Amino acid sequence: MATRIFLGFVGIAYLAFSAWCSIMPAKTSSAVGFDLRAGTGQSEYLVVYGGLQFALGCIFLLPFLRPEFQRYALMSCLIIHASLVLFRAASLLLYGRLENTTYSLAGFEFILFLIAAVLYWKK
Secondary structure, rough: OHHHHHHHHHHHHHHHHHHHHOOHHHHHHHHHOOOOOOOHHHHHHHHHHHHHHHHHHHHHHHHHHOOHHHHHHHHHHHHHHHHHHHHHHHHHHHHHHOOOOHHHHHHHHHHHHHHHHHHOOOO
């Protein structure tokens, strides 16, 4: 039950981030330090921040349609967030002085990684 609730939360969060980034790209890209160039930059941001986050949300919500995919969705969540934590840690070491939004994202990613790890190894 805890895994189902967790995946539901993560899936909805990713769908919400996808919508937010797709609807308000100038505001969201600015919050994470991106300057969107007209055309190509806008397209890339929409695809990666809108499309990829939408796909991730769907993966995490898949067990609500097909319960047998719960372990797959949890493993995907663990791999994705472990990768984000690893690369986020590298970015903190390489680039230093980051804005509060970046630190907030890092904390959120780390918490999701920890919860996914605990749930995965409990199964």
